[in-house]
Amino acid sequence: MKKSHRVLALTALACLLPMSTPSFAADMSLELQQVLIMSRHGIRAPLVNYGDVLAESTTHTWPKWQTEGGLLTPKGGQVEEHMGHYFRAWLAKTQLVPAAQCPTAGQVFSYANSLPRTIDTAKHFISGAFPGCDLSVVNRVEIGKMDPVFNPIITAEVNDKFKTDALNSVNQHAGEGGIDGLNQRLKPNYQLLQNIMDYQNSKVCKQDKQCDLASQPSSVVLTQGKEPGITGPLRMATGAADAFMLQYYEGFPMKDVAWGEN
Structure with missing residues (x-):
């Protein structure tokens, strides 16, 4: 029976896990079936556009940004599309997705934290990886609030x-x-x-x-x-x-x- 291939992309406050193939090449009996990509957001403006602490710690004037604090910048979106294009080439090389056609239903799942910068990062990544394809980005809580899956808060009792x-x-x-x-x-x-x-x-x-x-x-x-x-x-x-x-x-x-x- 043919095994399904799936790519799961999560945009979060996590580090990108580098992907490589040598471990699979060493044993030809192994077959890569699924890939999980975890990524941080792309280039953003400073979270609070420098804020009081940084403003009061220098005599200099901080340069102004064209993007509101904490949001993905236009260049951040472009870089993320390049990253998506790179991963698409790698995924096609591993034969997990077609080289040119759009993935089939259920082949790619993109799940983002519900902050604007992470949602936009995921959208740009998907656009770069699969241009012209009808692939949505899933976020599961109100936009602007942290999804518990990605929220690095302390949940234990602080005794x-x-x-x-x-x-x-x-x-x-x-x-x-x-x-x-x-x-x-x-x-x-x-x-x-x-x-x-x-x-x-x-x-x-x-x-x-x-x-x-x-x-x-x-x-x-x-x-x-x-x-x-x-x-x-x-x-x-x-x-x-x-x-x-x-x-x-x-x-x-x-x-x-x-x-x-x-």
Whole structure:
């Protein structure tokens, strides 16, 4: 009996799982029957268009985006279509889908988190992979709300044991000295970021007297029903680095990427 082939694409807050064929080629008795692709959203504008924390941590003016905060950008859509085209070629090579024709009913299923950027990412991916084909993207809750399948919130009771276990795990993954040790190892990186942002002359330094990122205390915030959070230099620094990377990926003029300090 002929076995059906199926492709399942999920657009979520997860990492892309790279696909490769050598493990199958090593044993010709194995047959690839299904593929599960998990992907993050494409290039987006900063989630809150820089927000108060980043705005008050620099004397510079953050460049403006043409796309509303958190939404997929036009370039993000184009890149996602290229990604879809790449995967279509790979899927055709593995004979999971036809090289030119549209997939048959039930052969491809695309399931997205219900945020606009993830739905748009999935639509662009499907459009690039299967142009002209009538393939829908499924989302299962109200648009703008997190689908529980993709929602990284804490569902367990946050009791003393949970906090102890979670903090031990976080510190273990942070390496020697836990988060405090990580912050010390990142001191040269923090200093570079402070120079780029003119942090010494920012409102955070002048008014709040927080002038050295590496010396600021950090804490992990654990609340049932919410995503894990962190306070301190890692929060601001990762937000700034994220903004710089998005500027670069979006194709901002290099004079505007980190204000030309690149």
